[in-house]
Amino acid sequence: MSEFLSQLLTEILKTGILEWIGFALSIIYLILATKESIWCWLFAILSSGLYIYLFFEVNLYIDSILQLFYVIMAIVGWKNWGIKSKLKITFWSLKSHLIAIGISSFFSLILAYLFDNYTNQAFPYIDAFIFCFSVMATFLITKKVIENWIYFVIIDFAAIFIYWNRELHLTAVLFVLYTILALVGYFVWLKTFKLNKSSHGYS
Numbered sequence: 001m002s003e004f005l006s007q008l009l010t011e012i013l014k015t016g017i018l019e020w021i022g023f024a025l026s027i028i029y030l031i032l033a034t035k036e037s038i039w040c041w042l043f044a045i046l047s048s049g050l051y052i053y054l055f056f057e058v059n060l061y062i063d064s065i066l067q068l069f070y071v072i073m074a075i076v077g078w079k080n081w082g083i084k085s086k087l088k089i090t091f092w093s094l095k096s097h098l099i100a101i102g103i104s105s106f107f108s109l110i111l112a113y114l115f116d117n118y119t120n121q122a123f124p125y126i127d128a129f130i131f132c133f134s135v136m137a138t139f140l141i142t143k144k145v146i147e148n149w150i151y152f153v154i155i156d157f158a159a160i161f162i163y164w165n166r167e168l169h170l171t172a173v174l175f176v177l178y179t180i181l182a183l184v185g186y187f188v189w190l191k192t193f194k195l196n197k198s199s200h201g202y203s
Contacts, residue, residue, distance in 0.1 A: 015170040022050040023174050030178060033141065034185040036089075036192070038081045044074035051171075058166040059120055062111065062127040066134055077142040089144045089193040097147065100136050108132040123162050130155055130162070146193060149186035153179055 025047035032040035048070035055063035080087055092100075112128035115121040133155050140148035156178040164172035 018050060019054060019168065019170050022047050022054060023170050025050065026174055027177065027181075030181045030185070034181065034188045036081070036144075036189075038078060041074040041078035041081065044077070045071050048074065054168070054171070058168060059122050060127065060162070060166060061119060061121050062115060062124070062131045063162075066131045069135060070138060073138045073142055080142050081144075087144050088196060089146050089189050091193075092140070092145050092147055104132040104136045122166060126158060126162060130159055144189075146186065146189045149182045149189065152182040153186075156182055 025043050029040050029043035048067040052064050052067040108128045112125040116124040137148045137151035156175045159175045
């Protein structure tokens with residue numbers, strides 16, 4: 001264990017300044033998102049814009065495209081969470097989740113096949129899964145659907161392996177923290193949902 005931690009520290013110390021900046025911006029984004037702060041979207045735009053470049057440099061093209069999508073959705077999220085917005089935390093029905101999972105899985109397979117056969121994309125099937133389910137989960141967070149955090153726990157955990165393998169060690173650590181913060185985000189939003197429900201006199 002000590003040898004692993006020593007290796008991890010060594011690799012992290014080799015990390016370039018751009019990855020460190022991306023790391024910091026991403027952590028700030030997620031902390032602000034758990035607090036429902038609209039400013040989370042500014043940091044999402046900045047961090048995702050930087051990671052478009054970082055992922056492209058290590059042949060993670062699907063991830064670069066995903067980060068571009070994040071920039072677009074951050075703008076949408078900023079608008080949806082606007083000062084005058086009455087958007088509240090909600091739950092999706094089981095039927096809605098099954099449909100979303102089915103659609104995301106279908107497009108994951110298509111995307112993975114294309115990148116596996118026509119590019120030098122690393123880990124196309126895992127990465128395609130991360131891409132398609134992240135698209136869906138990001139849509140949920142812009143609408144304040146609480147289950148987005150559950151999806152991101154699974155997505156972020158899967159991403160740890162990919163980024164570690166591509167020697168983005170600090171980013172791998174970032175996604176360990178993402179996994180933990182996604183769990184925290186779920187319980188924080190759940191508490192807020194219950195408080196809102198109670199304040200409106202629902203049982």
